[in-house]
Amino acid sequence: MPLALRRPRPQVVPRATRDDAVISLRGVSKWFGSNTILKDVSFDVPRGKTTAILGPSGTGKSVLLKNIIGLLRPDEGEVLVDGEVIGTMSDKDLFRVRRKFGVLFQDGALFGSMTLYENIAFPLREHTRKGEREIREIVHRNAELVGLVAHLGKLPGEVSGGMKKRAGLARAMVLDPEIVLFDEPDSGLDPVRVAYLDELVVTAQRETGATFFIITHNIPSVMRTADHLGLLFRSRLVRFGPKDVMCASDDPVIRQFLAGATEGPIGMDEMADGGAPPAQAGAAPSASTGAP
Numbered sequence: 001m002p003l004a005l006r007r008p009r010p011q012v013v014p015r016a017t018r019d020d021a022v023i024s025l026r027g028v029s030k031w032f033g034s035n036t037i038l039k040d041v042s043f044d045v046p047r048g049k050t051t052a053i054l055g056p057s058g059t060g061k062s063v064l065l066k067n068i069i070g071l072l073r074p075d076e077g078e079v080l081v082d083g084e085v086i087g088t089m090s091d092k093d094l095f096r097v098r099r100k101f102g103v104l105f106q107d108g109a110l111f112g113s114m115t116l117y118e119n120i121a122f123p124l125r126e127h128t129r130k131g132e133r134e135i136r137e138i139v140h141r142n143a144e145l146v147g148l149v150a151h152l153g154k155l156p157g158e159v160s161g162g163m164k165k166r167a168g169l170a171r172a173m174v175l176d177p178e179i180v181l182f183d184e185p186d187s188g189l190d191p192v193r194v195a196y197l198d199e200l201v202v203t204a205q206r207e208t209g210a211t212f213f214i215i216t217h218n219i220p221s222v223m224r225t226a227d228h229l230g231l232l233f234r235s236r237l238v239r240f241g242p243k244d245v246m247c248a249s250d251d252p253v254i255r256q257f258l259a260g261a262t263e264g265p266i267g268m269d270e271m272a273d274g275g276a277p278p279a280q281a282g283a284a285p286s287a288s289t290g291a292p
Contacts (some may be wrong), residue, residue, distance in 0.1 A: 029041070050226050065215050101180070103182075104172045115155055128175070148167055169204065219260060
C-alpha cells in the first residue's frame with residue numbers, strides 16, 4: 001500500500017503515564033464560532049476512583065464530556081484514554097476505545113417501548129454474542145445492584161424518574177466498562193432520591209473498581225461520592241485535586257461555589273461575569289497535579 005494511503009496509528013504515550021491516569025486532558029480548547037467553550041484545560045483522572053467536574057451552568061461541562069468520549073474533538077490540545085490520543089484515531093479505533101465506557105445520561109435515555117429488562121439487556125445483545133441465558137444472569141445481577149429486580153417487566157413510562165436513573169445505571173454497567181460517565185445524574189430527582197442514587201454510585205464503584213467520572217453542579221452529591229474534584233469557570237479549569245484539598249482551598253471561586261454563596265466572582269449571569277479569569281485558572285501544574 002502506498003505510504004500516502006496508510007491510516008495513521010493511534011498515538012500512545014509511554015506506559016508510565018498510562019499507569020497514572022485513565023483519562024488525561026492536555027491543553028484542551030474548544031470553541032464554536034467566536035464562542036470559546038473550553039480554554040487550555042488540563043488534568044488527569046485517577047484510575048479506579050470517582051472524579052467529579054463542577055461548575056456554574058454554561059461553563060462547558062457537557063462539552064468536556066463529549067470531548068472525552070470522542071463525540072467532539074478538541075480544536076487545540078489532546079484527550080488521552082489509557083494513553084491513546086482520541087483526536088487522531090480512526091473511526092474503528094475510536095469505537096474500540098468507546099467500548100471501555102458506560103454512560104448514564106441525564107434522563108436515563110431509555111427506549112420507551114422496551115421494558116426495563118430489555119433496556120438493560122440491549123447493549124449485551126448489540127455488542128456481544130452472549131446467549132439469552134447468560135444475558136439474563138447479567139441483567140439480573142446488575143438490576144439487583146440497583147434494586148430493580150422486581151420492576152424489570154415494567155416500561156419506562158410506568159416507573160418513577162429515580163427508577164429510570166437506576167435502570168440507566170444498570171445499563172451503563174452491563175458491559176463491565178472500565179470507565180462510567182455520568183452526565184448530571186441527579187437531574188430531575190428530589191434530594192432523597194439523589195441521596196439513594198449516590199449510595200448506589202458509591203456501592204457500584206466500590207464493587208466494580210471502575211473509574212467513575214461525574215459532570216454535575218450538585219455539591220452535597222459530590223461530597224458523598226467523589227474522591228477528586230475539578231471546577232470549571234469562564235471556560236477554564238480553576239483547579240483540580242483531591243476532595244479534601246479542594247474543600248480547604250482559599251481560592252475565591254472555589255470557596256464561593258462550594259458554599260453556594262452569592263458573594264464572590266461568580267455572578268447571576270455566567271456570560272456577564274467581567275474581568276479576567278482567576279490567575280491560577282490556566283496554570284497547568286496545579287490543574288494537572290491537583291496541587292493546592
